[in-house]
Amino acid sequence: MKSIKIISGLVLVFVLLASTQTSICLAEDKEDVVPAYTPPQTQDLTPVKLPPIEEKILNDGLKVVVVEHHELPVVSLRLMCKAGSQYDPAGKAGATSFMADLLTKGTKNRTASEIADEIDFIGGNLGAGSGWSGTYVTCTVLKKHLAKGLDIMQDVVLNPTFADDEIERNRQSTLSSIVNSKDQPSSVASKAYSEWLFGDHPYALPTEGTEETIAGLTREDIVGMYDLIFAPNNSVLFVVGDIKPKEGFKLAKEAFSSWEKGAAPVLSLPQTDAPEGYKIRLINKSDATQAQIRMGHLGISRDNEDYFPVTIMNYILGGGGFSSRLVKIIRSEMGLTYGVSSSFSARLDQGPFTISTFTKNESTLDAINAMLDVVKTYQEEGPTDQELQEAKSYLTGSYPLNFETPGDIASQLQSIEIYGLGSDYIEKYRSRIDAVTQKDVMRVAQEYLHPEDMLIVVLSNAEEVKADLEQIGPVEVVEID
Amino acid sequence: MKKLLVAALLLTLILSIITTGKELELEDYLNTASKDIQEHYLDNGLRILTWEDHSAPVISYQIWFHVGSINERPGITGISHLFEHMMFKGSKKYGPEEHANIVKAQGGRLNAFTSEDMTVYFENIAADKLELVIALEAERQANLAITEDNLASEREVVKEERRVRTDNQVFGDMFEQLKANAFMAHPYQWSVVGWMSDIEAITLEDCQEYHRIHYAPNNATVVLVGDFKTKEAVALIEKYYGKMPAQEPPREVQTVEPLQRGERRAYVHRKAQLPMLLAGYHIPDISHEDMPALQVASSILSAGESSRIYRKMVYEDQIALYAGGSADASQDPSLFYAYCGMNIGHALAAGEEALFGLIEGLADNPPTEEELKKVINQAEADFILGMQTNMYKGYNLGYYQTITGDWRNMIDEVKHLREVTSEKLVEVAKKYFTPKNRTTVILVPDEDL
Numbered sequence: 001m002k003s004i005k006i007i008s009g010l011v012l013v014f015v016l017l018a019s020t021q022t023s024i025c026l027a028e029d030k031e032d033v034v035p036a037y038t039p040p041q042t043q044d045l046t047p048v049k050l051p052p053i054e055e056k057i058l059n060d061g062l063k064v065v066v067v068e069h070h071e072l073p074v075v076s077l078r079l080m081c082k083a084g085s086q087y088d089p090a091g092k093a094g095a096t097s098f099m100a101d102l103l104t105k106g107t108k109n110r111t112a113s114e115i116a117d118e119i120d121f122i123g124g125n126l127g128a129g130s131g132w133s134g135t136y137v138t139c140t141v142l143k144k145h146l147a148k149g150l151d152i153m154q155d156v157v158l159n160p161t162f163a164d165d166e167i168e169r170n171r172q173s174t175l176s177s178i179v180n181s182k183d184q185p186s187s188v189a190s191k192a193y194s195e196w197l198f199g200d201h202p203y204a205l206p207t208e209g210t211e212e213t214i215a216g217l218t219r220e221d222i223v224g225m226y227d228l229i230f231a232p233n234n235s236v237l238f239v240v241g242d243i244k245p246k247e248g249f250k251l252a253k254e255a256f257s258s259w260e261k262g263a264a265p266v267l268s269l270p271q272t273d274a275p276e277g278y279k280i281r282l283i284n285k286s287d288a289t290q291a292q293i294r295m296g297h298l299g300i301s302r303d304n305e306d307y308f309p310v311t312i313m314n315y316i317l318g319g320g321g322f323s324s325r326l327v328k329i330i331r332s333e334m335g336l337t338y339g340v341s342s343s344f345s346a347r348l349d350q351g352p353f354t355i356s357t358f359t360k361n362e363s364t365l366d367a368i369n370a371m372l373d374v375v376k377t378y379q380e381e382g383p384t385d386q387e388l389q390e391a392k393s394y395l396t397g398s399y400p401l402n403f404e405t406p407g408d409i410a411s412q413l414q415s416i417e418i419y420g421l422g423s424d425y426i427e428k429y430r431s432r433i434d435a436v437t438q439k440d441v442m443r444v445a446q447e448y449l450h451p452e453d454m455l456i457v458v459l460s461n462a463e464e465v466k467a468d469l470e471q472i473g474p475v476e477v478v479e480i481d
Numbered sequence: 482m483k484k485l486l487v488a489a490l491l492l493t494l495i496l497s498i499i500t501t502g503k504e505l506e507l508e509d510y511l512n513t514a515s516k517d518i519q520e521h522y523l524d525n526g527l528r529i530l531t532w533e534d535h536s537a538p539v540i541s542y543q544i545w546f547h548v549g550s551i552n553e554r555p556g557i558t559g560i561s562h563l564f565e566h567m568m569f570k571g572s573k574k575y576g577p578e579e580h581a582n583i584v585k586a587q588g589g590r591l592n593a594f595t596s597e598d599m600t601v602y603f604e605n606i607a608a609d610k611l612e613l614v615i616a617l618e619a620e621r622q623a624n625l626a627i628t629e630d631n632l633a634s635e636r637e638v639v640k641e642e643r644r645v646r647t648d649n650q651v652f653g654d655m656f657e658q659l660k661a662n663a664f665m666a667h668p669y670q671w672s673v674v675g676w677m678s679d680i681e682a683i684t685l686e687d688c689q690e691y692h693r694i695h696y697a698p699n700n701a702t703v704v705l706v707g708d709f710k711t712k713e714a715v716a717l718i719e720k721y722y723g724k725m726p727a728q729e730p731p732r733e734v735q736t737v738e739p740l741q742r743g744e745r746r747a748y749v750h751r752k753a754q755l756p757m758l759l760a761g762y763h764i765p766d767i768s769h770e771d772m773p774a775l776q777v778a779s780s781i782l783s784a785g786e787s788s789r790i791y792r793k794m795v796y797e798d799q800i801a802l803y804a805g806g807s808a809d810a811s812q813d814p815s816l817f818y819a820y821c822g823m824n825i826g827h828a829l830a831a832g833e834e835a836l837f838g839l840i841e842g843l844a845d846n847p848p849t850e851e852e853l854k855k856v857i858n859q860a861e862a863d864f865i866l867g868m869q870t871n872m873y874k875g876y877n878l879g880y881y882q883t884i885t886g887d888w889r890n891m892i893d894e895v896k897h898l899r900e901v902t903s904e905k906l907v908e909v910a911k912k913y914f915t916p917k918n919r920t921t922v923i924l925v926p927d928e929d930l
Contacts, residue, residue: 033724034623036574037616039587044607071536072510072865113796116786121855123862142862169799176802176824179754183651287752290644322581322591332578335637338645358645390586397588400539401605405869481754 047427048400054245061233066248067240069406073143075241076406081135083229083265085207094209096130099225103128105166107159133348133418143242154255174214185292189459193294200270231262236417240406269349275455278473284462285480291364291460297450299344299353302419308432309440315391316383318342336367365468375451382442396430507861521715525727526699532706540707541871542614543603545879548695550597550673559675562595563639570631573624598812599883608708619721627688643674655759662747663761663920667738697728704879706871745920753926756829760921761816768885773897774909775808780856782806794835800827812884844910847903860898
């Protein structure tokens with residue numbers, strides 16, 4: 001309860017960094033109460049040490065991965081099907097996510113309320129959901145409740161009923177949730193940007209769907225998604241925590257022995273055209289005092305061979321928070337925003353490259369121009385030696401922090417499974433980062449950044465910003481819902 | 482089929498007992514923890530809490546200053562948070578943002594946060610960088626560069642932060658209104674980010690004085706969790722913090738919120754899609770004997786989908802998109818929050834009636850044995866799950882130390898929850914969950930704005 005208080009009650013501050021070259025001298029030059037310290041510059045490139053991991057493929061094709069982590073009496077179970085919301089059929093955005101919501105809402109053996117009662121009674125967490133590339137059911141329980149947790153979990157995976165009243169209930173809450181999110185300026189701007197950038201591609205619409213598509217979903221659509229996605233031979237079960245491999249395999253085998261094999265789904269996705277020149281879409285929200293800005297173009301897919309150089313290139317541009325150029329200039333030097341970042345969202349298919357920020361209405365044009373300048377200058381000059389070195393030391397040095405809890409470890413292994421990154425991925429990560437050269441970063445900055453061809457979405461008070469935006473390019477104004 | 486399942490289940494249960502032997506119980510964990518956690522003091526009053534955990538070669542280094550918006554006054558509201566930003570703007574030995582750049586270039590992650598009762602800075606980093614983070618934190622605490630330039634740029638950044646979190650955010654706005662209406666005397670009446678006009682008006686002198694008093698070693702606790710040896714770590718902390726002078730203690734917060742003698746209602750007209758309501762009942766501080774019962778009430782009402790509010794309002798009647806209630810455990814008497822956001826087509830009046838009915842009706846519908854047992858199970862699991870990272874272990878220690886004055890209260894939390902009886906719960910429900918003690922803020926979606 002205290003940790004909930006800590007998270008919710010506070011103003012969490014991402015104190016991003018500025019850099020100025022001037023060093024500060026205090027007026028009085030009295031004896032310093034704090035001794036100076038110069039850290040040795042070390043870079044640890046040895047592979048991250050992982051706890052014992054064992055895997056086994058069961059007869060029905062289900063891969064089970066057991067990770068031993070005995071620090072606390074907790075076991076996390078995560079079932080991942082290697083197909084997610086990008087399988088939503090055209091016109092049925094949100095179908096996968098809707099189906100996942102319903103898994104915990106009734107089985108052949110338990111009603112929705114019984115599921116909630118049973119999992120809450122043991123203080124466990126049970127959840128289901130989907131991302132673009134995968135669908136998940138997770139269950140975390142204290143070790144002493146593992147048998148109960150696993151029983152509930154296998155039931156929701158194998159026996160969901162998708163009852164009509166539950167479908168209507170979920171439709172109602174999903175629709176309300178979509179409507180409610182229109183009050184979040186940041187969410188409206190992000191959704192508008194994806195929709196514009198991706199056109200007919202599934203990535204255009206949010207994984208939770210839209211009012212239109214959710215209204216039109218039928219029970220057949222939902223059952224169809226379940227049949228398509230849930231098959232043992234397309235899934236991996238991670239069992240992580242206070243458990244031995246032998247016990248983990250045995251429990252998994254018993255729980256999922258009745259699961260029948262299915263055909264692995266096949267995906268075909270439309271091509272997306274890259275934007276040319278600047279195109280601006282201004283979403284008018286007349287009571288806004290601050291503009292939400294999203295700009296960018298298409299990025300890379302996860303299997304791109306330049307993934308590592310692009311990661312470093314983007315860290316220096318706007319992925320590195322405190323240390324990135326966008327934050328240094330737009331926040332720390334110009335004071336135009338509280339947060340600014342750039343990202344390449346690398347998915348199974350080509351994801352977006354996005355620069356995001358927000359600023360008071362009157363500085364919208366200044367912020368956009370300044371961000372474009374940062375990208376152009378970076379593309380021309382490339383990174384400095386120091387920037388490259390710092391990016392590499394951060395990415396290699398902080399890598400072990402991604403493996404602290406059983407859940408952290410499972411989510412790293414999950415990505416390796418979904419994107420087929422190879423069993424030596426964790427072992428080689430640090431040396432792959434370290435191998436990136438300045439030339440590589442220069443090259444990928446040329447290849448994957450297009451500061452002259454961007455879509456720009458601005459949510460703001462149109463009256464106050466439209467004329468300014470027209471200095472950049474043609475502006476199309478749309479009213480917020 | 483079902484019989485087979487039960488048999489299989491029993492078998493796995495038996496097997497798991499055989500293969501794992503004795504389960505680690507919460508009591509064992511707590512006993513070990515209370516022995517592992519150590520407390521040291523420097524002569525200048527700096528408190529040091531250490532908790533060794535050698536399971537991975539990483540540490541979380543945290544410094545907790547006992548200052549937050551509770552220590553502010555009208556005219557400088559928001560200074561605690563603005564000051565937190567200033568702490569990243571350089572010191573005698575380093576330029577603006579260099580502290581953070583150095584930590585990141587050494588593979589560390591860092592951040593800070595401010596609340597009503599505390600301001601906290603932390604670094605999560607490889608264990609061999611311990612001396613570096615000690616030196617850096619001590620440096621900015623002792624030698625901060627509080628300059629006009631730094632203040633001018635961070636002031637603008639903080640104004641943008643206020644715009645994004647409060648002014649352009651329905652929930653942020655509602656929350657600010659609730660506090661402003663529920664508290665007429667106590668400093669909890671303003672939000673942590675502060676009023677816009679105060680953020681604009683805070684002076685350099687305000688910042689300097691604030692820093693001198695509130696960032697003195699005798700007003701701070703270092704919390705260190707992870708892979709280190711306590712003796713060596715304390716010696717290093719002494720080396721870098723030892724010469725910092727103590728200051729006179731900060732003025733205690735004297736203001737006591739007077740008794741509320743009737744419901745207060747406030748309306749917020751905004752462009753919004755769906756109506757919502759946020760309310761607060763006055764409750765005592767974290768150390769008060771009624772708090773465990775209020776925490777239990779909070780779980781019965783809204784922890785999980787089997788909780789009373791969720792089941793009735795979200796699941797069965799389907800009138801709300803979300804709804805719940807939770808006790809805010811703070812240094813001074815705070816609020817029990819209650820909230821609901823309506824589904825499309827449902828009027829707020831129905832939500833208000835249902836929500837207040839469930840909360841205020843708790844006294845007439847005491848918890849069943851099963852509900853109480855569930856809450857204890859949830860508390861045990863939450864406690865254990867809250868101890869998975871060095872950072873959260875440190876948070877729990879620092880939180881209890883800073884606002885209750887003793888980290889040992891963290892160890893006793895679950896014990897106190899276990900002692901809550903149905904009778905005690907009815908007693909506190911009658912005492913606090915009354916319309917007279919309630920402040921209600923209502924969002925009115927207004928198309929004409």
